[in-house]
Amino acid sequence: MARYSNKINKIRTFALSLIFIGFIIMYIGIFFRTHPIVMTIFMILGLLAIIASTVVYFWIGMLSTKAVQVVCPNCGKPTKILGRVDMCMHCREPLTLDASLEGKEFDESYNRKK
Ligand SMILES: [Zn+2]
Numbered sequence: 001m002a003r004y005s006n007k008i009n010k011i012r013t014f015a016l017s018l019i020f021i022g023f024i025i026m027y028i029g030i031f032f033r034t035h036p037i038v039m040t041i042f043m044i045l046g047l048l049a050i051i052a053s054t055v056v057y058f059w060i061g062m063l064s065t066k067a068v069q070v071v072c073p074n075c076g077k078p079t080k081i082l083g084r085v086d087m088c089m090h091c092r093e094p095l096t097l098d099a100s101l102e103g104k105e106f107d108e109s110y111n112r113k114k
Helices: 007-030 036-066
Strands: 068-071 078-081 085-087 094-096
Touching: 007 036, 078 085, 078 094
Parallel strands: none
Antiparallel strands: 068 078, 085 094
16 A cells, blocks of 8 residues: 555554444453353443544544545546545545645645645
C-alpha cells in the first residue's frame, strides 16, 4: 500500500476493518461458552467495535459535506479533497486547493501547518 492515500478512503477502510474486528472478537467469545462472564465481555467488546465503526461512518458523512469536490486533472473523475493537500480517490494524483503549494512535492505535513 502507498504511504499516502485519499483521506476519506482511508477513514472508510478503517471503519470497515472495525466491523471485521468486532465480528472476530464476538466469534472468539463463542469459544468461551462455558464461561458466560468471559463470553459476555467478548460480546460487549465486539459490539462496541461495531458501534464505533458506525460512529466513524457517521463522521465520514460529516467530513464528506466539508470536503471540496473537484474533477481530477489527471484522470478526469470527480474526487473529494480534505484539508490543504489530498490525493485523488481514483489515480492517487496529489491535489491541492492552495495555489502556493502548486507544483511542490506532495507532503501531508502541509495539512498541519497554518
Ligand atoms: Zn485522478
